[in-house]
Amino acid sequence: MTKSPATVIALCLSAGLLAGTAVAQNAQSRADQLVRYRQSMYNVLGANFGPMANVVQGKAPYDAREFAMRAERVAFIAAMLPEGFVAGSESGKPTAARPEIWRDRAEFDRLLKDMQSKVGALSDTAQGAKSVADVKTAFVAAGQACKNCHDKFKRD
Numbered sequence: 001m002t003k004s005p006a007t008v009i010a011l012c013l014s015a016g017l018l019a020g021t022a023v024a025q026n027a028q029s030r031a032d033q034l035v036r037y038r039q040s041m042y043n044v045l046g047a048n049f050g051p052m053a054n055v056v057q058g059k060a061p062y063d064a065r066e067f068a069m070r071a072e073r074v075a076f077i078a079a080m081l082p083e084g085f086v087a088g089s090e091s092g093k094p095t096a097a098r099p100e101i102w103r104d105r106a107e108f109d110r111l112l113k114d115m116q117s118k119v120g121a122l123s124d125t126a127q128g129a130k131s132v133a134d135v136k137t138a139f140v141a142a143g144q145a146c147k148n149c150h151d152k153f154k155r156d
């Protein structure tokens with residue numbers, strides 16, 4: 001049976017509406033994915049940074065190989081972070097990222113780059129280090145770079 005023109009138009013319209021809904025849902029789940037991506041990256045950063053902080057504070061013994069391995073992981077992950085902050089990921093899953101990130105992107109990117117360069121220097125320093133004294137300054141500089149961004153762009 002052939003459908004009347006009115007029915008065909010109605011079908012097309014409802015298909016269009018459905019497609020619109022699907023696009024909106026995809027954008028939302030994409031935002032969720034990005035939020036999850038960056039939170040996972042930061043989680044790995046923190047999980048490797050914490051044990052290094054304990055060593056620097058004298059709460060755990062210094063193991064040159066382990067320290068260098070953790071510093072290398074942090075530098076590797078830091079390079080992957082910018083992808084977690086693309087436009088469209090302001091909303092989505094509950095996020096501690098402040099909306100100012102997307103309004104003052106130049107400052108956020110500057111702090112991100114600064115952290116990347118500090119953790120890169122920490123990783124380089126840790127490679128040849130023999131004692132905690134050799135890595136302390138580079139570690140403190142990296143930790144300060146984390147804090148500089150959190151103070152400005154992360155909710156508590």
Ligand code: HEC
Pocket residue numbers: 035038039040042043045046047049074094095096097098108109111112113115119142143145146147149150153154155
């Ligand atoms: C350029 C900004 C910036 C720098 C630099 C930065 N962070 Fe963050 N960090 C954030 C933002 C924004 C969030 C919140 C992400 C979200 O919830 O979407 C976050 C979240 C976190 C979290 C919580 C992750 C979770 O479970 O949700 C940890 C842990 C963390 N950062 C550790 C670090 C460490 C360690 C460093 C330094 C090596 C660092 N961050 C450097 C911006 C930064």
